[in-house]
Amino acid sequence: MSKKKVYALLVEPNNKPKITELEEDDKAIKEIVGGEYDSIYYPDDEVAILYNKNGVKDGYTLNRVIRKTEINEQNMSYTELKSLFRKAENEGKHIVGYITFTEDSFDKEYSLESRTYVICSNNKAFQSGMGGYSIYGSSVDKTDPMARLDRCMKDEHGGADGWRIERCYTREVTPLVDMIVADNFLVCYVPNEKYTVEDIPQELVDKYFKEFEKPDNFFRKANGEIAVINENRKPRDDMER
Numbered sequence: 279m280s281k282k283k284v285y286a287l288l289v290e291p292n293n294k295p296k297i298t299e300l301e302e303d304d305k306a307i308k309e310i311v312g313g314e315y316d317s318i319y320y321p322d323d324e325v326a327i328l329y330n331k332n333g334v335k336d337g338y339t340l341n342r343v344i345r346k347t348e349i350n351e352q353n354m355s356y357t358e359l360k361s362l363f364r365k366a367e368n369e370g371k372h373i374v375g376y377i378t379f380t381e382d383s384f385d386k387e388y389s390l391e392s393r394t395y396v397i398c399s400n401n402k403a404f405q406s407g408m409g410g411y412s413i414y415g416s417s418v419d420k421t422d423p424m425a426r427l428d429r430c431m432k433d434e435h436g437g438a439d440g441w442r443i444e445r446c447y448t449r450e451v452t453p454l455v456d457m458i459v460a461d462n463f464l465v466c467y468v469p470n471e472k473y474t475v476e477d478i479p480q481e482l483v484d485k486y487f488k489e490f491e492k493p494d495n496f497f498r499k500a501n502g503e504i505a506v507i508n509e510n511r512k513p514r515d516d517m518e519r
Contacts, residue, residue: 287465291339312461326468333460340496346455359446363399383441391419
């Protein structure tokens, strides 16, 4: 009986990622990654990175820096968000928050990322003694950069027909994994943590291709330590929306 074959993203040292077909079988995975493997799971995307667990120790070709972060979101009212911003500015800090506006605030359909704006506490509206009052923010998907939000929002100066707030929140990003892997690794789709690999959807192919498109550069020191030089990728915001 033939074994099930699925599509995954293969990332080889010094090469761009590519789609590969593999059997959903431990032996097949070991052949691709060069030996016993371990995994890093990204629950938001239901993606598992399968990599050679002994690759670095055994001296295989260094491949990429794998990063994973944990994002904790704290919901609050707009009044609470403004108070938090003003407190931060009074203490000489700049912090960031997010505001999602309701779908019916607009006369056409927008995605969640288009309706969610990131704003910083250093806007004039949140600083004491400023001569003006303004709030600028950019949509998460970057389709509406530096929009003058205080003129649009119902809770500010947008009037009765202004944009209505669906949600306000802050995000705290905590690094969980920052490790070097060697030899090939696979980006696999593992829905619902069933530990069965399925064909990776195109949107995840695009996302992780971008994540691992450019190889990192490494240098092995005489004492065996590894330095990462001229890194091509910035730390993850898991996973940036």
